[in-house]
Amino acid sequence: MLKLYDFALSPSPRRVRVFAAEKGIPLALISVNVREMAQFSDSFRAISPNCTVPVLELEDGRRLCDSLAIWRYLEEIHPEPPLLGTDAFDRGIVEEWIRRIELEGYQAVAEALRNGVERFRDRAVPGTVPFAQIPELAVRGRKRTALFMEMLDRRLRDSEFVAGRRFTGADIHALVTIDFAAAACQIAPPDTLAALKTWHAKVSARPSAKA
């Protein structure tokens, strides 16, 4: 069975758990408690040199150390249902939305969190090199998170799912980002973003969302 080095409360491993659950791929979960800095242990550093979760480990020992890289691998070994697009143009559109969610949404929330709370002091950037927090970046991250939610709401007024008529990885990335904003930064979509809230209820009700 595929092994996943995981942490239940972190957004990036959740992306992989939900993606695998949609495809029915079982994963053997190994928890790395990043709240207690277990990612910096010598044993985990040997597995993931950048000291981040998730890491997927194949039966032959080869590893992938990034959530979206793991998606790409899982899509290839288990194409059904397709979560990264169905034809050439659709694959482009799904990638475009994944990138917008990453750069306008997920990175904004991560900036707000890492620059805004004591727990991440001197860890404002993921990885092994210490970086001081920049308080202005926390403020900017919160503002960008709100703008991201407005942008996503506009999209979802016209589109059943983020990348079109089908549920895709773009929905998973957006769901995890919205829930991360609430859990880590106490930013929830306001009631005025009705299309976003309807979509969020719908994708949260899928069994995979609990994975």
Add this chain to the structure above:
Amino acid sequence: MLKLYDFALSPSPRRVRVFAAEKGIPLALISVNVREMAQFSDSFRAISPNCTVPVLELEDGRRLCDSLAIWRYLEEIHPEPPLLGTDAFDRGIVEEWIRRIELEGYQAVAEALRNGVERFRDRAVPGTVPFAQIPELAVRGRKRTALFMEMLDRRLRDSEFVAGRRFTGADIHALVTIDFAAAACQIAPPDTLAALKTWHAKVSARPSAKA
């Protein structure tokens, strides 16, 4: 023929031109002079709501508005030579390196530039919403760019190309990022990073690098 809304001096459109050149895909280039703010014109806003280049336009008028989304499309319509991986695991590895280059390299250079020069005052974040510059982020971006170059040098001591034995999109992303750091921020790899410099000379000598 496919149309590319392009700007010769910007890094993101160059990523697409080099990728297409490696595959021998001709593109009809339409220049959008972002130095003169042409991306904010009403006519271009109708093409690219986020006011960014590149945009790929298909013969039927459909569009993709992100460089790596365009890569994904081009890889599907013209698989040879493969630039995003050859089998399931290799596709994962190429994605992992593209993500590292994006997040550790390209974003660091872009932060240094957009927060550090007068030309980007109130445009510290790409897109249509004004954001003030954060001078500390320019300093941090320069430091992260230097660390990125060291990381890439360590990788290239052990690997002929960024993602392994073959030239891939990860090499294109890294080449464009290194050249962007030099042109936009006057940050060049020091001579001590010999593996990075050897690789840079090798990939710069490919005909596609001039595209």
